[in-house]
Amino acid sequence: MTASETRRQIVVAADRLFYERGFEATSFADIAGAVRLSRGNFYYHFRTKDEILQAVIAHRIDATQAVLDAWEAGADSPAERILSFVRILITNRTAIMAHGCPVGTLCNELSKLDHAAKDDAVRLFTLFRGWLVRQFTALGREADADALALHVLMRSQGVATLATAFRDEAFVRREIDDVAAWLTAQCPPASPPASRPHP
Template identity: 45%
Template sequence: MSNKATANRNRIVDIADQLFYSKGFNQSSFTDIAEAADIPRGNFYYYFKTKDEILESVIDKRLSYIKSKLAGYEAQYDSPQERILKFIEMFRDDAETLNLHGCPMGTLNMELSKTQHELRGMAKQMFDVYRNWLTEQFRALNTKSKPEELAMHLLVQTQGLAVMAQTYNDPELIKRETRELKRWVFSL
């Protein structure tokens, strides 16, 4: 594949990533993506044969982004407590985007759960990465509760927060609830 072709492909994935997040997977058409990526409609199929293939690439990209982010936390912070706090702060710092479009993982999983059960497995992987990573951190914290359950509990909180933030668009909500979440981590 030539340099230009690779660049085109990457641009398509970036654009599709944004559109799937902001408009949803089913509501983003080939035309939408092609136009935004400035690729002629006909030529588009040279890069991706089906919408499912695009989603696969988008999720791969998101997965490596998540993994590199978590690896960064591990490199930068030694204590599991600090790492968990960073996870919560990441959520707090994305408040504006979350208010607008919800959680990229949560909204995608919910959408695909409804009608595209096959694709949903891929989307779930994103949650798995966070879930496993958080479980390891809680395990290292050596709490009396089970680390798996604490990790899941934290995911429940952040997902619920994303849903209610998206629904009510209240900038105070994410601030307040993430503050409480951090307090909860200290209390463990």
């Protein structure tokens, strides 16, 4: 196995453990054990847990950007693309009900710890926010695109938090349907077709 592949495996394992257990509760030994590396080999790639955290955040940003690019390419309308973001709560419902939103939980934990990387983690939310702003702008809501983007982020975080608390899949599905109805109401009415001059 190459050094870059080993490093990638460490980052993937750390990403999963930070999500499932929390950053502070995850030890070097936990991560090394997950990838079956000795301490010496592990330290060759990362000297501190903070270095791993930075790599995990960078990994999540790259993965998030890839998902956003796929949504952009896979849907014709901005409303469909926004719904792709909202529906991720359904796609990932099992993990969310067990551990919460991976972005929200990391940001909350690092904020409570007043960790130096807390602002780096917020870049994940910023990435979603900017992407949603672009979708609402394309939808014809440029004037309030940022407010609408924040509303969608707020709704998704609220649903994720309560899904973790209550483990209620029916609730998640009802809320997604409600957000979809709200989104339809935000779409400007279709412009009437231009009248053609009589010959």
